[in-house]
Amino acid sequence: MQYQLINVEPLTASIGAVIGGVNLADKLSEPVKAEIQHAWLKHLVVFFRDQELTAEQHLSLGRDFGELHIHPAAPYRHDNPALMAIHTDADSHRNNGEVWHSDVSADEQPPKASILYLQTVPATGGDTLWANMYAAYEALSSPIQEMLEPLSARHEANYSGFYGDHKPQRANPHANHPVIRTHPETGRKALFVNQGFTKAILGLSREESSALLQFLFQHVKHPAFHCRFRWTENAVAIWDNRCTQHLAVWDYFPNTRSGTRVTVQGDRPF
Ligand code: SIN
Numbered sequence: 001m002q003y004q005l006i007n008v009e010p011l012t013a014s015i016g017a018v019i020g021g022v023n024l025a026d027k028l029s030e031p032v033k034a035e036i037q038h039a040w041l042k043h044l045v046v047f048f049r050d051q052e053l054t055a056e057q058h059l060s061l062g063r064d065f066g067e068l069h070i071h072p073a074a075p076y077r078h079d080n081p082a083l084m085a086i087h088t089d090a091d092s093h094r095n096n097g098e099v100w101h102s103d104v105s106a107d108e109q110p111p112k113a114s115i116l117y118l119q120t121v122p123a124t125g126g127d128t129l130w131a132n133m134y135a136a137y138e139a140l141s142s143p144i145q146e147m148l149e150p151l152s153a154r155h156e157a158n159y160s161g162f163y164g165d166h167k168p169q170r171a172n173p174h175a176n177h178p179v180i181r182t183h184p185e186t187g188r189k190a191l192f193v194n195q196g197f198t199k200a201i202l203g204l205s206r207e208e209s210s211a212l213l214q215f216l217f218q219h220v221k222h223p224a225f226h227c228r229f230r231w232t233e234n235a236v237a238i239w240d241n242r243c244t245q246h247l248a249v250w251d252y253f254p255n256t257r258s259g260t261r262v263t264v265q266g267d268r269p270f
Contacts, residue, residue, distance in 0.1 A: 005032050008039045008046075015132040015244065016227030017043035024051045024061055024236060033064060040113075041186055045130045045239035045246075049232055051117070055083055055260070058117050062262035065238075069111045069263040071104065073159035073168040077260055081169050084261040086116060090254035094162070097248035100131065100220055101196025102241045103263060106157035106173040112266030115238045118259035121231040125252035128237065131225045131245045133190040137180060140191075140219070148191075151179040151204075153213075155197040176202060179216075181269040183242050190243040191216065192269060220245060231257075242266060 007020035017039055022032065040046050053061070055078045062068050068082040074096075075085045088095045103111045116128075137145065156174040179201065181192040193201075195217045201209040229237060239246060 006035045011227040018047045048236040065113045065264040067265040069265040075166045087258045089256040095250035099195045100245045101194045105197045106155040108175045111263045113264040115262045120258040122252035122255035126257045133243045135225045137191040148179045152202045154200045177269045
């Protein structure tokens with residue numbers, strides 16, 4: 001596609017693109033939305049710099065992608081559980097997303113998209129990495145792809161103690177999902193196990209499941225599948241959880257990194 005209304009600068013050959021020429025605070029026209037959607041499906045995570053969004057505009061951007069998802073346990077802002085707080089500072093004992101994961105994959109219908117807006121960023125550090133799960137699947141040999149194809153895995157979340165005194169919105173989720181899922185919009189196959197939530201592959205012995213998951217978690221870490229985003233104040237990232245994983249690097253303690261995430265409900269993986 002030749003983009004007519006937006007500028008798209010790929011970050012790597014595999015994943016990630018910075019989109020220019022768009023003010024996300026505006027009511028976006030249908031043709032602009034269609035070009036953003038196209039770039040998002042192609043590059044899997046897209047970035048917008050220098051955006052000034054109110055909470056309502058951030059939520060409205062999420063609604064352009066679908067129904068909003070409520071995180072099971074994370075604190076939120078503006079009294080709205082759809083506006084998840086992403087905040088780390090000198091008093092933090094942990095950071096969101098420090099291991100490779102796809103957001104809340106333990107839900108029966110895990111989020112399709114996440115939209116992170118950071119208003120405060122450290123002078124250095126605090127980058128986020130994303131990994132392309134189509135590429136991770138395609139890099140496996142045919143015999144391993146064929147072995148994984150019929151398998152499902154158990155995903156579990158355990159947020160107890162994770163968010164301090166904050167009372168969870170709902171019980172810890174758990175669900176079984178295919179190890180290889182088909183993206184409902186592109187029809188492409190993607191690896192769908194992650195270190196954050198996937199606990200076991202069903203039907204295998206404990207040793208087999210653990211060895212296979214360790215191999216796949218290691219495989220996902222190959223830099224050829226990755227992009228790395230250097231945040232600047234008021235940047236926005238929109239990623240596709242159905243075909244990516246991400247990891248937030250906590251290398252800026254005791255500095256503050258802060259913003260909000262709006263997450264969009266997805267379908268049951270197949
Ligand atoms: C997350 O959504 O997992 C956090 C990502 C980040 O803070 O960069």
